[in-house]
Amino acid sequence: MTTVAPERLSRIREIIAENIDVDLGTLSDTALFIDELGADSLKLIDVLSALEMEYSIVIDMNELPKMVNVEATYQVTAAAAGW
Amino acid sequence: MSTAPARRRVVLTGFGVISSIGTGVEEYTAGLRAGRSGARPITRFDTEGFGQDVACEVPDFEPGRWIRNVPLDDMGRAGQYAVAAARMAVEDAGLTEADLGERPAVVTVGTTDGESHDIALLLEQELAAGDPEAMDPVLSRRINAGRLSTVIARELRMPNVEATTVTTACAAGNYSIGYGLDAIRSGEVDLALCGGADAVCRKAFALFKRFGALTPDVVRPFDKDRQGILTGEGAGILVLESLESALARGARIHAEVLGYGLSCDAAHPTAPNRDGIARGIRLALDDAGVKREEIDFISAHGTGTKANDKTESAAIVDVYGDSPPRTVAVKSMLGHSMGAASALGAIACGIAIEEGFIPPTINHRETDPDCPLDVVPNRAVEADVRIAQNNSSAFAGNNAVLILGTYGE
Amino acid sequence: MSTATASPEATLPPGTPVITGWSAVSPYGIGRERFAAGVRSGAKTAVKADASLGSLPTSDVCVVPGFDIQEVLGKRGTAKMDRLTALALVASDGLLLDGDGNRVVETDDLTGVVLGITMGSLENVTDFLRQSYTNERPFYVDAGRIPFGSLNHAAGATAIRHGLKGPNTTVAGGRVSGLLALNYARRLMHQGRATKYLVGSAEEFSAAHAWFEHTAAAPGDPAPLLGEGCGLFLLEPADTAERPALAAVLSVETRVDIDDDPRAAVTACARRALDRAGVHAADLWAAVPCAAPTAAGHAEHEALSALAPADALSRVPSMELLGDTSAASASFQIGAVLAVAEADPGAAGRTALVTAVDRDGAVAAAVLRLMGEQR
Numbered sequence: 001m002t003t004v005a006p007e008r009l010s011r012i013r014e015i016i017a018e019n020i021d022v023d024l025g026t027l028s029d030t031a032l033f034i035d036e037l038g039a040d041s042l043k044l045i046d047v048l049s050a051l052e053m054e055y056s057i058v059i060d061m062n063e064l065p066k067m068v069n070v071e072a073t074y075q076v077t078a079a080a081a082g083w
Numbered sequence: 084m085s086t087a088p089a090r091r092r093v094v095l096t097g098f099g100v101i102s103s104i105g106t107g108v109e110e111y112t113a114g115l116r117a118g119r120s121g122a123r124p125i126t127r128f129d130t131e132g133f134g135q136d137v138a139c140e141v142p143d144f145e146p147g148r149w150i151r152n153v154p155l156d157d158m159g160r161a162g163q164y165a166v167a168a169a170r171m172a173v174e175d176a177g178l179t180e181a182d183l184g185e186r187p188a189v190v191t192v193g194t195t196d197g198e199s200h201d202i203a204l205l206l207e208q209e210l211a212a213g214d215p216e217a218m219d220p221v222l223s224r225r226i227n228a229g230r231l232s233t234v235i236a237r238e239l240r241m242p243n244v245e246a247t248t249v250t251t252a253c254a255a256g257n258y259s260i261g262y263g264l265d266a267i268r269s270g271e272v273d274l275a276l277c278g279g280a281d282a283v284c285r286k287a288f289a290l291f292k293r294f295g296a297l298t299p300d301v302v303r304p305f306d307k308d309r310q311g312i313l314t315g316e317g318a319g320i321l322v323l324e325s326l327e328s329a330l331a332r333g334a335r336i337h338a339e340v341l342g343y344g345l346s347c348d349a350a351h352p353t354a355p356n357r358d359g360i361a362r363g364i365r366l367a368l369d370d371a372g373v374k375r376e377e378i379d380f381i382s383a384h385g386t387g388t389k390a391n392d393k394t395e396s397a398a399i400v401d402v403y404g405d406s407p408p409r410t411v412a413v414k415s416m417l418g419h420s421m422g423a424a425s426a427l428g429a430i431a432c433g434i435a436i437e438e439g440f441i442p443p444t445i446n447h448r449e450t451d452p453d454c455p456l457d458v459v460p461n462r463a464v465e466a467d468v469r470i471a472q473n474n475s476s477a478f479a480g481n482n483a484v485l486i487l488g489t490y491g492e
Numbered sequence: 493m494s495t496a497t498a499s500p501e502a503t504l505p506p507g508t509p510v511i512t513g514w515s516a517v518s519p520y521g522i523g524r525e526r527f528a529a530g531v532r533s534g535a536k537t538a539v540k541a542d543a544s545l546g547s548l549p550t551s552d553v554c555v556v557p558g559f560d561i562q563e564v565l566g567k568r569g570t571a572k573m574d575r576l577t578a579l580a581l582v583a584s585d586g587l588l589l590d591g592d593g594n595r596v597v598e599t600d601d602l603t604g605v606v607l608g609i610t611m612g613s614l615e616n617v618t619d620f621l622r623q624s625y626t627n628e629r630p631f632y633v634d635a636g637r638i639p640f641g642s643l644n645h646a647a648g649a650t651a652i653r654h655g656l657k658g659p660n661t662t663v664a665g666g667r668v669s670g671l672l673a674l675n676y677a678r679r680l681m682h683q684g685r686a687t688k689y690l691v692g693s694a695e696e697f698s699a700a701h702a703w704f705e706h707t708a709a710a711p712g713d714p715a716p717l718l719g720e721g722c723g724l725f726l727l728e729p730a731d732t733a734e735r736p737a738l739a740a741v742l743s744v745e746t747r748v749d750i751d752d753d754p755r756a757a758v759t760a761c762a763r764r765a766l767d768r769a770g771v772h773a774a775d776l777w778a779a780v781p782c783a784a785p786t787a788a789g790h791a792e793h794e795a796l797s798a799l800a801p802a803d804a805l806s807r808v809p810s811m812e813l814l815g816d817t818s819a820a821s822a823s824f825q826i827g828a829v830l831a832v833a834e835a836d837p838g839a840a841g842r843t844a845l846v847t848a849v850d851r852d853g854a855v856a857a858a859v860l861r862l863m864g865e866q867r
Contacts, residue, residue, distance in 0.1 A: 019636065042353060049293055049635040056628055061295030132630045206621050215703040223707035227611050228664035230852040236748035237853060245746040246854055247672045248664040250643035258661060265683045289624045290638055292631045347660035349651040352639040478639060479648025481660055
C-alpha cells in the first residue's frame, strides 16, 4: 500500500465525484461506489478512463473490480502510476 | 397467444456473404463447418498506441468483382460490402436484373457504424491541414447511413423500392430481416433484400477498447476465461420472397422465415438485460408459432464479453429451463461484425438447416458454470436442424430474435 | 370529399393509421404551440450562430432557441448527453405529458417507438475520434460520452425515460427518414406488433454536421442554411384510437432515384402515393415539399408544381424558413400541415401531400387526410 499524497487524493476524489455523479462534499473515502452510492460498472469505467488520462497511465481493466471506493481507487491508481 | 390465420409464408431464396471467414455461401459454409477463425492483424487503420492490433477483417475484397453500375467512389467500404452481398444474394436466388427492374420491393440494410471509417478519414484530413476546408467532398457525400440501402437499389437498378437503413446497432440485421418479413406478410411486396453491413474502423475499436471489452487474445464465448470481443466486419444479405413467388419461378428455397420478436429493455443504455432478451425470445417463438421444444439450436448473440454471455445464458435458461437447445456463438469465428452480425448469424442458421450441421463455438476450453449450455465446442456437429433461433442484442436496449425453419416436408 | 354527416374515421379503409397527437422541438421553439404559431406566421428562423458553436462554414443557423440541455432536462444524466437525444426526449415529453408533467397518453408493452435519423450525433462521433487522434494514447477518449453516440441511443433513451418496452427502432434516411419511420410504424402496427406508436425523426445542429454538409454541397450551391429539431407523432389504428384523430395517413410511398432524375422520381412517387390513397392531385388542399437547398430540392418543387394546384403549394409556408433540417424535415412537414389545418376550418376532410428527397437518392411521399379535430 502506497502512502496517500493529499493533493493527489483530492484530485482523484474530484474525478470520482464527477464521474459517478455524486456530490464531492458528501463523498467519503470508504463508501462503496456500487453498493452504497448507486454507481454501475459503466460509471467505474468512466472513472478508470478519466484517471488514465489525468495521469497519462494505463490501468488494466482487470483492476476495475478492485476500485470499490475512493481509497481503493487511490491504491489502484498509485500502482499503475508507480507512485 | 396469437393464432396465425392463413398468413403469407416467407422463404429465403438467396444468400450473399462477405465475411472474414469466407466470401459467398460456399466459402462461408466451409468456414463454418471447419470452425475457421477470421482473426488477423488489422490493416484498415494505424493501431499504434492501442496495445493490441487484431480484428476480423475481410481479406482480399474485390469490389469491382460484384459492383458494376454504381461508381465505387459513391460508397464507403460498408456500402461496398452491402452492395456486393446484395449482388451475390440475387445471383444465388437466380434473379436477373430483368426479374428485378420495377418490381416493388423492400431493401433494408442494418448497420452499427455505417461509414465511420470515412468519417475518420475526413477528420484526419481536417487535422492534417488544420482546416476543415481540406476535407474531401467525395467522402463527405457518402457518410450518411441511408446510403447503404439506396446504393443497393441503384446497383441492382430497382427504383420501385423502399430503401430503409436500420440503425439498431448490433441487432440491426435481425431487425432488417424482420422488417422484410412484415412487409411481405402484409402483401404489399413479394420481395425483400435484407441484412446488415459494417466495416472495421478505428471508432469501433477504440470504443470497445475503452470499455475494456476487447479481448487481448481470442474470442471465447461462454468460456470461463472469456475476455471480450474482437471487432469484425462484413455483410450478409438475404433474399426474402413470398412462398408463392418462389414456387412460381421454381426457386431453390434455403429455409423459411418463421417469425421474429422485438423487445426493448428500457433500462440501461449499454448493459444487456436478461428480462429483455427473454421477452424477445418469447415474442419470436410466439410470432413463429413454434414451441420451445422445436428449437434445434440457438445462434446466440454470444459476443464473448463477461456481461453478455452470462446475461444471455440466463435469459435462455429462463425461457427454456434446464435443458436448453444447443447454443453456439458464431462470433467466436467472425468476431463481432456489428450490424452484419445477426445477418451473418441468420445465414449461418439457414445453412445449418439446409446442410444439416451446427457450427461450433471455437476457442472453447472450459464452459463458464454461469453459462450452462452445450455450446458445441470447437467442432461442428452433424445434426438434423429443422428450426433455429438467431439472437441479437444491442446498446440502447434493442433486442431482436429471429426464427428460421426448414421449408417443406 | 367526405359528406358533412359521415364521421371522417368511418370512411377510412380498415387498418388506416391515424395521428392522434404530435409534438415538436424546432427553430420556432420548444413545443407544438410554438411550432404551429411559428409556421403560421411564416417567420424566418435564421439567427447568427452563437460563438459557443465554434467555427462554422456560415454564420447563419436555425437552432432551437435557448435549448440548453441541462436547463431543459435538469442535471441528472445530462452532463454528457448529445443534443439529438435531448431534442428527442423533450419532444417525447411534449407528446406524452401535459404541461404539469402528468402522463396523459397511456402506453404499454405494445407501444412502439421508431425514430428517423441521418447519422445521429456527428458531434459525438467526431469529438470521440478527435480525442483518439490527438490525445496521448488512442484510447484516451471520454468513456462517459460513448453510449450517447450509438445511432439508436435517442430512441432507446426515450424508452428508458417513459418505460416503453415495445418494439424500438431507429431508421436512417436523412430527409425522408420521417416518412420511412412512418411506414415502419404503419407496417408493424398492421402486423400486430404494436397497438400504438411514437413515430418521428430528429436532427441536431452541430459544427461537425455543418462542415460535412458544407463540404458535400455541390460546387456552385450556396452554403446550406441548416436547421435542427424533432417532430414526433402518436400513431394509432383508426378503429382502436384512444384520442380523436387529427389526420389519417392514407398512404406512404418511397422510391429510389436510380437515374439522377429527381423530378421524375418525385413525380412517380407522389403519383403512386395519391393513387394508393385514392386521392386526385387536383383535390389536394396542401402540397408540401421538403424544400432542400439543392438541385434535387428544386426538382422536387418543380415536380409538385406540375402536379398540385397552386393554392395547395402555397398553403403551408416553405420549409426553408426552418433551414435544412435533414432528418427532421418530413416530420416538420407533417407538423406544419397539422398546424395550418388546425387554424383553418376549411381543412377538415381535405387532403395533404408531403414529399421529401434525400442526397442518398431516396424519395418519399405521404398523403394525409385532415380529420378536422382541434387539439
